[in-house]
Amino acid sequence: MFELLRYGFFQNAILCTILIGVSCGLIGTYIVAKRMVFISGGITHASFGGLGLAYFLGLSPLFGAAVFALAAAFCILYLSDNKRFKEDSLIGIFWSAGMAIGVLFIYLTPGYAPNLLSYLFGNILTVTGEQVILSGVLCLAIILFFAKFYRPLFYIAFDKEYSRTHFVALNGLEIGITVLIALCIVLCMKLAGIILVISYLTMPQAIAGMFYKNFTKQLVLSTIISCVGSVIGLFASAALKLPSGATIVLCFLLIFIVCYLLRRRK
Incomplete structure (x- = not known):
């Protein structure tokens, strides 16, 4: 099994x-503390619309997915904050809508329809060197962001109103x-897939969270x-020839x- 380490892929x-x-360990801890799990699910599935549109236009699928994910995230946060719509709606x-748009544009793309399984369920073994670099840049950005703004993020995650009273720059953060x-x-998405x-x-x-209630310790342990x-x-999937995600x-x-x-035993 360890012979696989000789291969570049x-x-x-x-x-x-x-x-x-590392990125998901840090970001996920904030998401769980802020109770944004289903918002994240909405963003994830909305990004499929950008993936389908990118295929249709001949662009990078990850670029299209990123544009739709950002648009969905800001729309959900803005509209829910202004009380115009309920967050769950x-x-x-x-x-x-994201899933429907993605399927529609992939269907309209001329020629052979691309295999969706790698994006729905993930296939980390097909990752490229460029995607590794992007993952490294994002990981570094997340670490620096949490290191710089740890205290304000802690306030926002647990009590947004308290943050306002302590003059935390909510909008920017x-x-x-x-x-x-x-x-x-x-x-x-490339690792675990949209689903x-x-x-x-x-x-x-x-x-x-089973072991620590302290936010800092949760960040470290979850990472x-x-x-x-x-x-x-990943090693188990390679050894057993199963889907990685x-x-x-x-x-x-x-x-x-x-x-x-x-x-429970303790």
């Missing part, structure tokens, strides 16, 4: 897995973290679990069950 997969694991609208969430979701990406942003954080679970799942998520599920049973 598997080295790219390992690097991308670790980088995305907006999530449902963007969730279904929310724009920044929203951009990072959307980009993290798009890059994670499974939501578990990547919640399961390591849920495991960390470690995200990286370790991803690497184990689904195997990684099942690995997270197994860790969750083991940790839960251990906590």
Whole structure:
């Protein structure tokens, strides 16, 4: 199994897995603390519309997905903040509309229809060197963002009104973290796929929450679990010849069950 490390494609997969694991560990902890899990699901599925449109126009699928993810994220946050629509209704609208637009444009694309399984369920073994670089840049940006604005992000995650009374620059920070969430979701699509990406942003954080209530410790532990679970799942998928995204998520599920049973025994 370790012979795979000699191949360039598997080295790219390992690097991308670790980088995305760190990114999702940090971003996911904020998402869970802020109770934005279903918003993230809406953004994830809305990005499929951009993927389909990009195929139709002959552009990079990840670029199209990123544009739609950012647009959906800002629309959901803006419209829900202004109380014009209920948040769950907006999530449902963007969730279904994004998937419908993606399927429609892929159907309209002349010639052979592309294989959607790699984007729906992920295939990290097909990641390119360019995508590894993008994952590294995003990972560095997320680490620096959390290091610089840790305290304000902590306030916003748990009590937005408290943040306002302490003169936290809410608009700028929310724009920044929203951009990072959307980009993290798009890059994670290659690893876990659109359907499974939501578990990547919640399961390591849920495991960390069993052991720590402290936000900082949750950030660290969820990042470690995200990286370790991803690497184990990647090697398991290669050894058993299974889809990488689904195997990684099942690995997270197994860790969750083991940790839960251990906590119950204590």
